[in-house]
Amino acid sequence: MRNSRKKIQIVVLLGVLLIGGYAIGKTLFADDNPIPRAGDRAPDFSLLGADGEVHHLSDYKGKALVINFWGTFCPPCVKEMPEFQKQHEKWEDSEFEILAINLSETDLVVSSFLRQFDLEYPILRDQKRATERMYGLRSYPTTFFVKPDGKIMEVFVGGMTEEQINERVERLLQT
Amino acid sequence: MIHNTKCECGHQNYVGTVLCESCGKPLGEDMHSQEPLEMRYDGVARRSQKSNPNWIDRIWNFFSSVKIAVYLIIITLIGSIFGTILPQENTFISGNPADYYGPNHGWFGEVYYQLGFSRTYESWWFITLLVMIGTSLVICSLDRVLPLYRALKKQQIRKHLSFITRQKVVYTRELDVPGETFAREMEGQLKRRRFRVHRDGDALLAEKNRFSRWGPYINHIGLIIFLLAVLARSIPGWYMDEYVTIPEGETVPIENTNYYLKNEQFTVEYYTDDEMPAEMAGQLRAKLYQTKAVLYECTANCHDLVEEPVLEEVKRHDIIVNSPLTYQGLHAYQFDFDDTPKLAAVEPSLINKETGENYGSFDLRMINPDLHYEVGPYELELRSQYMEFAIGEDGNPTSLSRDPNAPAFFFIIKGPGLAEEGETYLYFPRQVDKQRFSQDQINSHISDRLELSVGSMEGVTFAGATTFLNIRVDTAMPYVWVGAGISMLGLIMGFYWNHRRIWLRVDNGKLSLGAHTNKNWYGMRGDVASALKKVGIEVDPKSLDNGGKN
Incomplete structure (x- = not known):
């Protein structure tokens, strides 16, 4: 009698610990799609490039990255593009890459835009704003500086001058 | 001690x-x-009470206390209030919650958001309280129901005299018949009143509706199932509450599933003035929102960016309000729509302005148009497209957005009478844009010879309405209903019946009768008085009251 009582107590308390622990733990470590900020890991994506290839973020593992979201309809974005090209040329020999993600525009819009510029870094095409949403974009352009370990160093909202870009890329490459 | x-x-x-x-x-x-006497739980000890509790017993005793349970419930109720002050994050369909609370509710909103009250019901402390209430429910019930069951299972017929005379319903008198004869007569009478009677010579125990005592515990079992079912929603795949936006004719993937949903047609109908009362005439009252939807399951290339996914139709349903598309636990409810007309395609004709000759027309889509067109002897090459045309600061054409709000198409036209390398032509499908941006002036080198234009409304196609659907999966729901049903059953058992018991014994010709019930003492006294009356003892039911709280 006494023994079975003890058993019931332990079984009930263990059950509470398991189920309750799971439920409470879930709230404490909830990962409900937070907006990536400095210090967070850059969310993974797979996007079709303007080159017709599929680019995965993981392809660039170990490289310092600049992920830039741009659209032809956003003048500061357009203004930045040649600056990024200069940076691309400058750091060509380093473990560094620039990924420019277009904001879900149509094929012709993007291709006719690209014809006017001579851009050598990968241009990726977001579809139905999925990646944009994943990265929690609120205004354009927005640029993510990602360290070689995949963590975001800085999120810059708005257009940048060449100097501003250069200073950040240098910091990025030092890490 | x-x-x-x-x-x-x-x-x-x-x-x-x-x-x-x-x-x-x-x-x-x-x-x-x-x-x-205090008759709660028939006076039995709570299971867990021990003279030398160890730490497990202490935890157990904490949750075994009804007082603690009541405090937990009160704290939870107060805690829930916080979730009702401002809208909760999970009610937002889109947008960043951080942008909502501060700007809309000032410093209070900011503090509210920072303290996590915007997610009250998912917060660690709220879930902890629920888990504690659940634990308390299990332990309180176990600790009481088992001893009570044992006590009621093997009741002694002949009770201690002071137990009988200290009941709340008591009757004593000297008998002029032998005790056993009296007890036998009472047995017959009580049986007719649907009591279960156990007699031991001149002592008797009559009992009715004992099952109602289990009502509260069955109610608790139901509540525990209910709570577990709600917690089970956090199992991956058990719960989803998402919104999808589908323009007419398009098929979109449902995130985190293998399903795709197509909006074949969206219809909204309004009541005509004839159908409505006179005072509502002229108002827009919706009669029908309907999405002709098709659900597909993806069988290959599901997340491939290059290949088109292979889709297999699994369900087709006309979704209207309260009639969702349902397939294997997934429901798609009509939620909202947008029927603002949007240009989808135009069919412009190429016209010789000098002769008036129409060279023919072609189909020009706003989204992903073809790049080459042949119209009569002319060849048109689409070089650029602007979704919302504007002239930028640098004087070059640009677009203000990615939606076709003011589309413009930049063509190179080649053909008889035109320059070898072709001539440029900027075309605005919308008449209003054509005038605003002076299409003819931009194309002045060619505009007196050739013109692209849409002859009539027949040449214009508008995109159908966009439907917004709410996609829900709630695998836990059947368990929630089962829990709620069991809980209701327990409540009914406990509320509509009551457990009545009568004990009597005769000692040296003196009858001592006591009765107990858990509610409705009036009925209890009535039962006793009418049984006594049948065996020849007239007694006023009220006089049986032995005081005490009812």
Whole structure:
């Protein structure tokens, strides 16, 4: 009698610990799609490039990255593009890459835009704003500086001058 | 201090027993009083009460206390209030919650958001309270129902005299018939009143509707199932509450599933003035929102960016309000729509302005148009497209957005009478844009010879309405209903029936009768009085009241 009582107590308390622990733990470590900020890991994506290839973020593992979201309809974005090209040329020999993600525009819009510029870094095409949403974009352009370990160093909202870009890329490459 | 828990009848009781489990004799402090007895749980000890509790017993005892349970419930109720002050994050369909609270509710909103009250019901402390209430429910019930079951299972027929005379319904008198004869007559009468009667010579125990005592515990079992079902929603795949936006004719993937949903047609109908009362005439009252939807399951290339996914139709349903598309636990409810007309395609004709000759027309889509067109002897090459045309600061054409709000198409036209390398032509499908941006002036080098234009409304196609659907999966729902059903059953058992018991014994020709019920003492006294009347003892039911709280 006494023994079975003890058993019931332990079984009930263990059950509470398991189920309750799971439920409470879930709230404490909830990962409900937070907006990536400095210090967070850059969310993974797979996007079709303007080159017709599929680019995965993981392809660039170990490289310092600049992920830039741009659209032809956003003048500061357009203004930045040649600056990024200069940076691309400058750091060509380093473990560094620039990924420019277009904001879900149509094929012709993007291709006719690209014809006017001579851009050598990968241009990726977001579809139905999925990646944009994943990265929690609120205004354009927005640029993510990602360290070689995949963590975001800085999120810059708005257009940048060449100097501003250069200073950040240098910091990025030092890490 | 050692408690002597042995009753004078020889029964060994547990620590904390109020009334001897066997004969019912009051034990402990209550022993010498003459007040009506406290009959809760038939005076049995709570299971967990021990004279030397260890740490497991202490945790157990904490949750075993009804007082603690009541406090937990009160704290949870107060905690829930916080979730009702401002809208909760999970009610937002889109947008960043951080942008909502501060700007809309000032410093209070900011503090509210920072303290996590915007997610009250998913917060660690709220879930902790629920888990504690659940634990308390299980332990309180177990600790009480098992001893009570045991006590009611093997009740002694002949109870201690002080147990009988200290009930709230009591009757005593000298009898002029032998005790056993009287008891036998009472047995017959009580059986007719649907009591279950056990007689031991001149002592008797009559009992009715004992099952109602299990009502609260069945209710608790239901609540525990309910709580577990709600917690089970956090199992991956068990719960989803998402919104999808589908323009007419398009097929979109449902995130985190293998399904795709197509909006074949969206219809909204309004009541005509004839169908509505006169005072509502002229108002827009929706009669029907309907999405002709098709659900597909993806069988290959599901997340491939290059290949088109292979889709297999699994369900087709006309979704209207309260009639969702349902397939294997997934529901798609009509939620909203947008029927603002949007240009989808135009069919412009190429016209010779000098002769008026129409060279023919072509189909020009706003989204992903073809790049080459041949119209009569002319060849048109689409070089650029602007979704919302504007002239930028640098004087070059640009677009203000990615939606076709003011589309413009930049063509190179080649053909007879035109320059070898072709001539440029900027075309605005919308008449309003054509005038605003002076299409003819931009194309002045060619505009007196050739023109692209849409002859009539027949050449214009508008995109159908966009439907917004709410996609829900709630695998836990059947368990929630089962829990709620069991809980209701328990409540009905406990509320609509009551457990009535009558004990009597005759000692040297003196009848002592006591009765107990858990509610409706009026009915209890009525039962006793009418049984007594049938055996020839007239007694006013009210006079049976022995005082005490009812």
